[in-house]
Amino acid sequence: MEEQLKIDFEKKLKDFSYSDQEKKFKETNFKEFLKNGFPNRKLENWKFSDLNQIIKNNIGELTFYNDYKKENQIDKIELISELEHNKIIIVDGKIEKIDFKFEDKDKIDVLVEQSEETIKENINSLINLNNAFSNKFCKIIIKKNYSLKKPLIIYHSTNKNTQSKNTNSRIDFKLEENACLRLIDIFKDNSEKNFLNIYYNFELDKSSILKNYKIDKAINNNVKYSYNNVKQEANSISETFILSSGSKFFKNEINCDLQGQHSSAFVNGIFDLDDENHHEIKSNINHLVENTKSYQLVKSVLEKKSKAVYQGKIFVSSEAQKTDGYQLSNAILLSENSEFNAKPELEIYADDVKCSHGSSSGSLDENSIFYLMSRGLNYKEAKKLLINGFLLDVIEKITDEEIKNLIKDLLGVKQ
Amino acid sequence: MRDKQIEDLKDYKYGFSTDIENFKAPKGLNEDVIKFISNIKKEPKWLLEWRLKAFERLKVLKEPDWQKPKYPKIDYQDLYYYSAPKSFKDKPKSLDELDPKLLETYQKLGIPLNEQKRLNGIAVDAVFDSVSVATTFKETLTKQGIIFCSISEAVQKHPELVKKYLGTVIPLTDHFFATLNSAVFTDGSFVYIPPGVRCPMELSTYFRINASDTGQFERTLIIADKGSYVSYLEGCTAPMRDENQLHAANVELIALDDAEIKYSTVQNWYPGDKDGKGGIYNFVTKRGLCKGKNSKISWTQVETGSAITWKYPSCILKGDNSIGEFYSIAITNNHQKADTGTKMIHLGKNTKSKIISKGISAGFSDMTYRGLVDISPKATNSNNFTQCDSLLMGNKCGAHTVPYIKNKNSDSNIAHEATTSKISEEQLHYCQQRGLNPEEAVGLIVNGFCKEVLQQLPMEFAVEAQKLVGISLEGSVG
Numbered sequence: 001m002e003e004q005l006k007i008d009f010e011k012k013l014k015d016f017s018y019s020d021q022e023k024k025f026k027e028t029n030f031k032e033f034l035k036n037g038f039p040n041r042k043l044e045n046w047k048f049s050d051l052n053q054i055i056k057n058n059i060g061e062l063t064f065y066n067d068y069k070k071e072n073q074i075d076k077i078e079l080i081s082e083l084e085h086n087k088i089i090i091v092d093g094k095i096e097k098i099d100f101k102f103e104d105k106d107k108i109d110v111l112v113e114q115s116e117e118t119i120k121e122n123i124n125s126l127i128n129l130n131n132a133f134s135n136k137f138c139k140i141i142i143k144k145n146y147s148l149k150k151p152l153i154i155y156h157s158t159n160k161n162t163q164s165k166n167t168n169s170r171i172d173f174k175l176e177e178n179a180c181l182r183l184i185d186i187f188k189d190n191s192e193k194n195f196l197n198i199y200y201n202f203e204l205d206k207s208s209i210l211k212n213y214k215i216d217k218a219i220n221n222n223v224k225y226s227y228n229n230v231k232q233e234a235n236s237i238s239e240t241f242i243l244s245s246g247s248k249f250f251k252n253e254i255n256c257d258l259q260g261q262h263s264s265a266f267v268n269g270i271f272d273l274d275d276e277n278h279h280e281i282k283s284n285i286n287h288l289v290e291n292t293k294s295y296q297l298v299k300s301v302l303e304k305k306s307k308a309v310y311q312g313k314i315f316v317s318s319e320a321q322k323t324d325g326y327q328l329s330n331a332i333l334l335s336e337n338s339e340f341n342a343k344p345e346l347e348i349y350a351d352d353v354k355c356s357h358g359s360s361s362g363s364l365d366e367n368s369i370f371y372l373m374s375r376g377l378n379y380k381e382a383k384k385l386l387i388n389g390f391l392l393d394v395i396e397k398i399t400d401e402e403i404k405n406l407i408k409d410l411l412g413v414k415q
Numbered sequence: 416m417r418d419k420q421i422e423d424l425k426d427y428k429y430g431f432s433t434d435i436e437n438f439k440a441p442k443g444l445n446e447d448v449i450k451f452i453s454n455i456k457k458e459p460k461w462l463l464e465w466r467l468k469a470f471e472r473l474k475v476l477k478e479p480d481w482q483k484p485k486y487p488k489i490d491y492q493d494l495y496y497y498s499a500p501k502s503f504k505d506k507p508k509s510l511d512e513l514d515p516k517l518l519e520t521y522q523k524l525g526i527p528l529n530e531q532k533r534l535n536g537i538a539v540d541a542v543f544d545s546v547s548v549a550t551t552f553k554e555t556l557t558k559q560g561i562i563f564c565s566i567s568e569a570v571q572k573h574p575e576l577v578k579k580y581l582g583t584v585i586p587l588t589d590h591f592f593a594t595l596n597s598a599v600f601t602d603g604s605f606v607y608i609p610p611g612v613r614c615p616m617e618l619s620t621y622f623r624i625n626a627s628d629t630g631q632f633e634r635t636l637i638i639a640d641k642g643s644y645v646s647y648l649e650g651c652t653a654p655m656r657d658e659n660q661l662h663a664a665n666v667e668l669i670a671l672d673d674a675e676i677k678y679s680t681v682q683n684w685y686p687g688d689k690d691g692k693g694g695i696y697n698f699v700t701k702r703g704l705c706k707g708k709n710s711k712i713s714w715t716q717v718e719t720g721s722a723i724t725w726k727y728p729s730c731i732l733k734g735d736n737s738i739g740e741f742y743s744i745a746i747t748n749n750h751q752k753a754d755t756g757t758k759m760i761h762l763g764k765n766t767k768s769k770i771i772s773k774g775i776s777a778g779f780s781d782m783t784y785r786g787l788v789d790i791s792p793k794a795t796n797s798n799n800f801t802q803c804d805s806l807l808m809g810n811k812c813g814a815h816t817v818p819y820i821k822n823k824n825s826d827s828n829i830a831h832e833a834t835t836s837k838i839s840e841e842q843l844h845y846c847q848q849r850g851l852n853p854e855e856a857v858g859l860i861v862n863g864f865c866k867e868v869l870q871q872l873p874m875e876f877a878v879e880a881q882k883l884v885g886i887s888l889e890g891s892v893g
Binding site: 044318321331333334335336337338339340341342343344345346347348349350351352353354355356357358359360361362363 | 481792805807808809810811812813814815816817818819820821822823824825826827828829830831832833834835836837
């Protein structure tokens, strides 16, 4: 793989005219990735999901070069019709279309970013890979006091003949004071056996609100990784909802720095897995100042040979008194071969805090099934009803009514 | 200045050392030292070979570094691996033959052997440095067929038992410190309870680390045969030393069909002074195997001492219907650090485990609960319940919870709960209103917080432990 990496990286540097600064940035990141490679289970963070192995088993040899000069066909992508929305379409890691047709153009800036000079934070090797191979990334700025009228949907898609490829995309968002953004990620896979690597940066200024809904519903054979890096100033709110279901492998990582007082972060997730799918949510909530709040709820329903992993960490620095941190994960294992792993972690250095976590996993409650069946439902119906109720708990946490209904439709859950 | 130093020394009640000339193996870790230890203990050939095999393995192993408390690198070549009081070369036949100075040390510690023998009805196998001083109450136990002696003695007298079970729970190829112990272990306790026997008394060992620079490498092996029961107590105090002393013990428990082992520890080794200087490194490997059906192993620990405590008493629930329990109180104050917890590995059907962990950190200390619950695909109908609560006193200390939960069986249930909080002002106010001073109030509340675990301790220990909880937190209020 190393050979392939070097060939592809050289080709990339040759084909695109990068400024010296960009070149340097890409090279440092590339070197860093070469040094560490794809993460494996020796790393604490990847203990339950050995990406190196997963790529080997599901994809085999990866190639890394993507021709960003070439136009991708986007009209074949099936768009969401139930909901009026702004859109960004990404195909093979390249942003093909940015369309804010419902919005006031003065209030939104879209910049094509220069690469940074140095790596600000060395997060992990996948981010290095992303920085080295991604196309120019864009930065979207929502101006002060502006609240988007319609949600923004980002479609992540692949070309029909893209196979065994690694695609990288990165978007930075800045929400200025009192701005509000509803962002939905939807995956439309047109080909198989690719590794999608998505990296988002969010800067939330005072009193801004971010709602990010990630929907991975369509069944596909791709391996995906997504990293959300959220920095929050005073009174800001971030809400992340993850529906993790369709892909072969998907790891969602959320890093949230609560660095302004009275900021809060919510992370909710559903694993609805079947076959041999293996999904993970890893959250890192860092309470860095006083009076911050976080809430996490993750529920899993696991069929056949599927495997779900939830690693949730709450970090409370010694300055962060009056922190309120809560974390709960429940899992229902429906098959003998399914597996649920959890690592709910607390790292606390302040004493005046309220932090707790809970985790449970087990089978469907036979008594409840009996109750429903004694009232005339068959086993299948009873099971479905119970699971619906179980998952509805998380869906009800979604604060946006429109999107809540959309997700309910997608999951086939009724009220 | 000098007065102040003396004053400081007084802080640690047990901070003294007896000046019995020590009989030591040469410094360093190599094959010759291992041969020396084996030779001096008159060990059979197979055991020496076993030790050397462990040493071979040790050469390729690396010290683990994933733990939370970091410590300065230990120079393993700069330690003595064997030291025994010189007057001990010929073992005494009875207590009367003991070195009076040694007996005096125990008096200061509050364990007068003779007294204890009569009053408490506990058989005490006292370990002074690395050699068993005396084993008492042997006769009563022998009558029932119970073997309770030092492991060196067991090697001589019951080689077939030792050979059969040694290293079956903690194999030679385990992690660095366990393997180090396998190569150089000096002494420890050996217990065998024959089938159907309920041990009539609590078996107990008091450890005491003496002689500076000596890492103590204890090895304990407890076997409960079919249908038997034993409760074993371990308690320790160590004299004050400036250099950090390494303690890497291995404890192996084996419970056969229908057997039950209860293992309780009160650990109060020297934690270092107020500035975090000195103190013991307590890197112990404790593991129990519920080998037979319906067997049960229960760990109870009260950890208040040591500069660094790093241990995970574990249960491997192999037999069907076996039960594993873990009750723990860990208290850290000043600059102490602890990374402790348990592993419950469910392999058999209908296995159950319960984990109750209470952590209290004060001063500049750091405390981590790290635990694993692993239910394998074959362990149908298994159950686990985990509760770990932490209490923080002050904002210079840390409390962390790192549970690993793996469920690979759909018929099994795992429930985990954890909370972190501080002592509420209302509670303190309530107690003080009724005439307690702040320190007493905190002591009372903390004791209440730990009650679930303290209840699990045998009577004699419960009292001592309750006092320890209070003493450990002295100076952390206000």
